[in-house]
Amino acid sequence: MLNSIFRKWLAASVAISFAILLVLTVTVSWLVQRDYYRQGLKQLEEHAKAVEQTYVQLREGNIKMTEFRKEVKRLEQEHGVMISILGKKVKYLKGDLYEVGVRPDIKSWVVSVNEGNRIERIAKFRKQDKAKMLIVGVPLMKNNQIIASAFIYSPAADVKEIAAPIRRSIWLMALACAGPLILLLWFATRRMVRPIRRMGEAAAAIAGGDFTSRVEIRGDDEVARLGSSFNEMAERMELVEEQRRRLIMEISHELRTPLTSIRGTLQAMSDGILTKQEQSEFVALSLEETLRLGKLIDNIHELSAFEEHRIDFEFKKADLTELVDQTVQQFRPKAEAMGMMIRTDGDMEKSLFVHADPSRIKQVLVNLIGNALEHNKKGTTVVVRLQGQSHKVRLTVQDNGQGIAGEHLPHLFERLYKAESSRTFKGSGLGLTISRHIVLAHGGMITAESELGKGTQIHVELPLVRR
Numbered sequence: 001m002l003n004s005i006f007r008k009w010l011a012a013s014v015a016i017s018f019a020i021l022l023v024l025t026v027t028v029s030w031l032v033q034r035d036y037y038r039q040g041l042k043q044l045e046e047h048a049k050a051v052e053q054t055y056v057q058l059r060e061g062n063i064k065m066t067e068f069r070k071e072v073k074r075l076e077q078e079h080g081v082m083i084s085i086l087g088k089k090v091k092y093l094k095g096d097l098y099e100v101g102v103r104p105d106i107k108s109w110v111v112s113v114n115e116g117n118r119i120e121r122i123a124k125f126r127k128q129d130k131a132k133m134l135i136v137g138v139p140l141m142k143n144n145q146i147i148a149s150a151f152i153y154s155p156a157a158d159v160k161e162i163a164a165p166i167r168r169s170i171w172l173m174a175l176a177c178a179g180p181l182i183l184l185l186w187f188a189t190r191r192m193v194r195p196i197r198r199m200g201e202a203a204a205a206i207a208g209g210d211f212t213s214r215v216e217i218r219g220d221d222e223v224a225r226l227g228s229s230f231n232e233m234a235e236r237m238e239l240v241e242e243q244r245r246r247l248i249m250e251i252s253h254e255l256r257t258p259l260t261s262i263r264g265t266l267q268a269m270s271d272g273i274l275t276k277q278e279q280s281e282f283v284a285l286s287l288e289e290t291l292r293l294g295k296l297i298d299n300i301h302e303l304s305a306f307e308e309h310r311i312d313f314e315f316k317k318a319d320l321t322e323l324v325d326q327t328v329q330q331f332r333p334k335a336e337a338m339g340m341m342i343r344t345d346g347d348m349e350k351s352l353f354v355h356a357d358p359s360r361i362k363q364v365l366v367n368l369i370g371n372a373l374e375h376n377k378k379g380t381t382v383v384v385r386l387q388g389q390s391h392k393v394r395l396t397v398q399d400n401g402q403g404i405a406g407e408h409l410p411h412l413f414e415r416l417y418k419a420e421s422s423r424t425f426k427g428s429g430l431g432l433t434i435s436r437h438i439v440l441a442h443g444g445m446i447t448a449e450s451e452l453g454k455g456t457q458i459h460v461e462l463p464l465v466r467r
Helices: 005-059 065-079 107-114 159-207 222-271 276-307 320-337 358-374 406-411 431-441
Strands: 082-087 119-123 133-142 145-155 316-319 341-346 353-356 381-388 392-399 445-451 455-465
Touching (some): 005 065, 005 119, 005 145, 005 159, 065 082, 107 119, 222 276, 276 431, 316 320, 316 358, 320 341, 320 353, 320 358, 320 392, 353 358, 358 381, 358 392, 358 431, 406 445, 431 445
Parallel strands (some): 341 381
Antiparallel strands (some): 119 133, 316 353, 381 392, 392 455, 445 455
16 A cells, blocks of 8 residues: 555655644643642642631630631531641640541651641542542641641542543544645645656656656755756766767777778688789788777777776876977887977976876877877977976977867767768777876866867876975
């Protein structure tokens, strides 16, 4: 029955309402009982004062003992109370006072009153009494001596019976309001649970492969914030799914081209239509394609390790100026062979230290300089510039080549992305993505600027380490 949040919440609300009514009933009964006992004891205190005044008349000789007894009897009959007077054993007391009323079974009361204390109790006066009594005990004095103790008491009415009409009114009012209250709770609970139910439906849709499913957000409460987080999660999942599909398509495209070339070479050799010179050329081409395939697979494996944070870095204090100089020297022969020029610029005369893994930073340099050479034409100049700033060092790889269109720049660091202008050049399309992961792991950032016909600039910023 209670198999949904809506039913559970509704049941909990009804249970809480019932508990509140129960607590209210108990509280009202307790308050009625307390006030009743207070009023009863206060009235008995007034009767006790009347007994004391009558005793003063007896003590001063204004009335006789028989008249005293009659007055005590009158007080009992007129106010519906019972009076017991217990005299202390003193030489001048004749014992007549012992005959007024009965002695309570709890001796400590008598002892306390005989010591000069006034007491108030709610208990049975004698064991055989059927009900509790409201009891007031006062001492009777003569010549500054306590000669007797007076107890005025009356049955405590059943407070449950007194409070019954009030309790009955509360429950009747509760029953009258139960229908509208449950209906109101039903609507309120349904309204509160509705966004959660829609969220569940959207989650089921996403689990079924519909990553476009979203939930409507209203208000700014916890459920609305949960819905906003759910939509953000769904958007990311949709993006991941889109990237996964595009990755599969692009990997298929990257693999299809070299495989087609290798298959064509093998088919031509199998058919015997190639000369020896052509066979040698095609075999060299096929070997180059297999090397490219191997590099692509290695890059995909490495990128996967970066994305899953499985790459271990060996951080230490490294001289970035030295790394740049070494890498530029390494690429200079290749640049000259391609009819290009490569040089350094900026703060190359001083050492700039960074906390980094030198091999990974060099990998970034190789990727950036390699792209600048491979994706541009003869006559291009590549400049590697270092600039030391207050808390960071800025590395820029700049070329004056063909540049990249503005619509491609936001996607430049995505995996397997290639601008149309670079489709004819070799490369896996993963170098910049891997470089971005490396730079981010070093607490830096990497950005790109480019304009068609004017060239491209890749900026890398890393935290600077002071000597």
